[in-house]
Amino acid sequence: MVRARQKNGKDRHQEILEAAARVITDRGLAETRIQDIAERCGVSPGLILYYFESKDRLLVEALTYANDKYYLAQARDLRRLDSARDQLSRLIDLSVPGLLPDFERLEEWALWIEIWVRALRDPSLAKEAEVLDRRWRQSIADIVRHGRRTGEFDGGEDADEIGRKLGALIDGLAIQVLMNDTQVSPEHMQRMCLEVAASLIGFELEPATSAST
Amino acid sequence: MVRARQKNGKDRHQEILEAAARVITDRGLAETRIQDIAERCGVSPGLILYYFESKDRLLVEALTYANDKYYLAQARDLRRLDSARDQLSRLIDLSVPGLLPDFERLEEWALWIEIWVRALRDPSLAKEAEVLDRRWRQSIADIVRHGRRTGEFDGGEDADEIGRKLGALIDGLAIQVLMNDTQVSPEHMQRMCLEVAASLIGFELEPATSAST
DNA sequence: TACAGTTGCCTGAACGTTCAGACAAGGGAG
DNA sequence: CTCCCTTGTCTGAACGTTCAGGCAACTGTA
Numbered sequence A, B: 001m002v003r004a005r006q007k008n009g010k011d012r013h014q015e016i017l018e019a020a021a022r023v024i025t026d027r028g029l030a031e032t033r034i035q036d037i038a039e040r041c042g043v044s045p046g047l048i049l050y051y052f053e054s055k056d057r058l059l060v061e062a063l064t065y066a067n068d069k070y071y072l073a074q075a076r077d078l079r080r081l082d083s084a085r086d087q088l089s090r091l092i093d094l095s096v097p098g099l100l101p102d103f104e105r106l107e108e109w110a111l112w113i114e115i116w117v118r119a120l121r122d123p124s125l126a127k128e129a130e131v132l133d134r135r136w137r138q139s140i141a142d143i144v145r146h147g148r149r150t151g152e153f154d155g156g157e158d159a160d161e162i163g164r165k166l167g168a169l170i171d172g173l174a175i176q177v178l179m180n181d182t183q184v185s186p187e188h189m190q191r192m193c194l195e196v197a198a199s200l201i202g203f204e205l206e207p208a209t210s211a212s213t
Numbered sequence C: 001t002a003c004a005g006t007t008g009c010c011t012g013a014a015c016g017t018t019c020a021g022a023c024a025a026g027g028g029a030g
Numbered sequence D: 001c002t003c004c005c006t007t008g009t010c011t012g013a014a015c016g017t018t019c020a021g022g023c024a025a026c027t028g029t030a
Helices: A004-027 A034-041 A045-051 A055-079 A084-095 A106-119 A123-150 A159-178 A186-201 B004-027 B034-041 B045-051 B055-079 B084-095 B106-119 B123-150 B159-178 B186-201
Strands: none
Touching (some): A004 A034, A004 A045, A004 A055, A004 A106, A034 A045, A034 A055, A045 A055, A055 A084, A055 A106, A055 A123, A084 A123, A084 A159, A106 A123, A106 B106, A123 A159, A159 A186, A159 B186, A186 B159, A186 B186, B004 B045, B004 B055, B004 B106, B034 B045, B055 B106, B055 B123, B084 B123, B106 B123, B106 B159, B123 B159
16 A cells, blocks of 8 residues: 555546546537546546646647557557558558447547647647657558568558558548548448558458458 | 618628638637637627627538638639649649648638537538538549540549549648648648549559649 | 608627636545 | 645636617608
8 A cells, every 4th residue: 555645646647637538529629628527537626737737738638648548559459460461451440430349439530630620729739749640650651561571562652651641541531430421431431441552552452351342 | 872781781791701710710719709700800799799690600600601612712723724634633732731822721721620620519510511521522523534534534443432532631631731740741742642643543643744743 | 952760780898607727724644 | 743635615817698779871751
């Protein structure tokens, strides 16, 4: 029980960040009040400001914290797979909002859009967002490089360039899916991402290990 | 001068919408106050609520109004060109934030991101956004169809599908450019869009009529 | 033309609410 | 007791919305 206090303190910090992320995804960044976050934690509003110097700071930290959490979970998930083809397919599946029941990602995408809109007027947040975003595009490029080392992929252009293109495509399509666009279902998005990936990297789609219809 | 009164009324309505759009792009949707809009028009805050039943209604109308205005300007611009290749290249140029000094489009893209974040929690706005968005993807598909009729393009997949893919790619890349991502400059975005378009539609890039490094 | 009545545009102040942040006191562990 | 965590209350400011009224342009009548 020596660290009971400190541990509590640390837990509180994290607990507030997670509560903040939840509230932001539920109500939206603009509609998030300190009291909402406090209620989600079961504490008083005053405590929130005891741990974070201001509401603004808390919100920004919550956005990047949540994104970090999701990214690490994804990286862990992908590392279980050996085949680059499987990794790529899995990465796409994980990126499509609402496709996999266990990894809907709706929260994460909602947070990303909140980050974008805020980063438009907050250059420091834009810098942080770029770091997170580059890491995410990097993971695509790494899969491509891995596939080329193992011989699964050959030809195609610069891996980083593929990461940028495929990453942007996924961003753009995810927005449509999140908006419940009637012309872009999660399955449709998944198929389009795979097709473009195959075209960019230069592999055939038919003998894919997953992804049908 | 019979319609002097009505004309004034109509001008005011539009004037307020345009002022609202300006303020939203400057300060962001969340930070936009009725008084800011009133000041931009040089009128009193009360007048804003005289023309619009609530702040919320005004904001939503301003978002779609501004988008509509920009779309019509783009459509007019594209109609001047005959060649499908030129139209496609011009559409891409027009879509890249900050590429053309006369059509920076920074405002329009900022408004789009605001629409997205709000549409996440406002299904009726999401519906309106889908209509606007479909029209925009349609214009890509129409260019492809036009090129196939004239024989400029041949092969490639369904034109609507190309519109969805290219549209999503442009959305995703535009976000990076807007965030001042150091890895994605306007020129870089332009090149990537053209490359993917060439790949999807099936034409060679070299003899392009425009677009160079 | 002159005048009175009507209509619509616009103002500025006031109201009620909401919320971030400040503050001081409570309480439990060491 | 002492220190850190936590609470509940308070406040000052900001904001959306309302409203009574003023003003100017227009209409119809004589």
